[in-house]
Amino acid sequence: MDNILEIDLLRKEYKNFTLNDVSFQLPYGYIMGLIGPNGAGKTTIIKLIMNLIRKNDGSIRVFGKDNLEDEIDVKSRIGFVYDTPPFYEHLTLAQNKSIVSQFYREWDEELFKNYTNDFELDLRSKFKILSRGMKMKFQLAMALSHNADLIILDEPTSGLDPVFRRELLNIFSGLMQNEKKSILFSTHITSDLERIADFVTFIKNGEVVFSDEKDSILESWGVIKGGNELLEEDHGRLFRGIRKHEYGFEALTSDAREVARRFKSNVTIEKPTLEDIMFFMTSNNGGSDV
């Protein structure tokens, strides 16, 4: 599979935080969810891809090109959706659109009208009077109307109702009918990704915990429940994010098969949700390497 996005040993240093040698790839035609707790570095990664901030080291290749050397080319094929839509508050949607659309060679006015009709957006209204949901929809319509091949979204659904979130997933499904387009979608609402993501990359404390096919992750990881006596021996990295209570413990494992083999019916193993994984991995002894 050819990759639409290749991040290699990406590094960004701040005073209190470092994005440390982050690497992952997204092939053409698939959706990747970027998950992780707040402050983990998801937004930093997206800003680095869009060159809103400058990297200290590493490489970012989009469509096979370096994102800095071919910045204009690359950006013309990316549709971006940020958690705070960056438009002129005092101008109308139509005015905002005409400012932006002139910079995209492949702007498709028909497509834009279709989206704004579907989303029920009145182009004559001023941007500032829109609700958060409408602002996001407008930003989405803009991002989807210039035949972008890569859509990048940073927390697009936080603060939005479940109905809109479903709509968004439907739109994604529609886009994925084209096997040359991909979507990178960062969120901490993992239920959105549960069904539709092909790949999941989990970032914690500026590092990649894992980046893999979502199906594989959900199959090889598991939520373990067992009696506390099992905790007396050291099982190394097998149990993560252990939560002990009076009558037993819960933990996450990245190797459900091994746990089943070792402990047989002394534990119950359940298929994890992405939320489980995030939850256990962000507690104290979640650890960050796999």
Place this chain on the structure above:
Amino acid sequence: MFRLSLKDIKINKIAFLINLAFWTILGPAWLSLNTDLYLMLPVFFGLFVVMIPMSTELRDDIDILYNSLPIKKRTIIISRYISSLVMIILIYAWIILIGFLMDKYLTLIQIGLAEKISAGTILLIILPVVLIVSIYIPIVLRFGFTVFITSGVIIFMGVFSGFIAGISYMISASSPVTGYEGPGGLAGIIGMIKNNDLIHYLGKAIEAYGTWVPVIIILFAIVLIVFVSINISISIYRKKEL
């Protein structure tokens, strides 16, 4: 690049039009007071009316928009210079036009604008404006708008005094030519303005150096200042983290 400048102007057109309206209405009153003031003050006034909306745009979130679009940072910066300078030139041209029209049709007020104005004097008045824009844009880029406002007065006074000193020198240096015999320095200049003589003497002083030589020098200085400022701005902008 030019599309961007146009957009800048379109967005700020209200501020721009207010400025024009202001001078159309008050023009005659100012003119009757003093031609020299009439020619010098509006440009500084217009500067601020134009600068303030522009600097609110240099706020982070709109910057995020432009930096996410397929536009080079260089283009963004240059377009700001173009729109600033174009707007100021338009305001200025408008004022001169009004002045001429009033000279021609309002026989009550006759200030003889035509005699006073020459290419040299116009450029000389535009020069400090260009200087202020060229200092202003990099500062706002680097330090943000609030710092500009607090330091803006200092910058303005600095440029203004430098300007005064320059004029002082020019006039005194060629006093045999200009025929000016009054006191020098700031007092002298204020005196000249009061007597509506400043532009007149400036014109004479410039002529002393030949008709075209000073014009070329001033033009060259303007181009140089803008060029240096643009490059500084571009390198500041490149380092900016959004």
Place this chain on the structure above:
Amino acid sequence: MKIIISNSSEDPIYEQIIKQIKNQIINDELEEEEPLPSIRKLARELGISVITTKRAYEELEKEGFIDTVGGKGSFVAGQNKEFLKEKKMKVVEDKLTEAVAEARMLDIGYKELKEMLSILYEEEE
């Protein structure tokens, strides 16, 4: 073609798809050479990820149930009677293997199991 996915099932989603398509082929609900939806269309209709449907199709192809022609899509493979019969046998064999394993674990002997089987067959009549 009918596919129904349960999120609460023990089986991973791609397995559910494989089973259902397999059964429909074995039961002649899907005919030879019948075209199947593209992996992307199926993913969209079921509201799941593309890689999941892709995996299901790859597995089905490996087991000989479908053929994928590049550029044209996937089709139910041409079946011969022997092959189908074998597959049907395999389905029952798998279930019986499970039953045997369970019986062993619960200490149920061969005789008892055999009796159970007779009773069940008779019940169905």
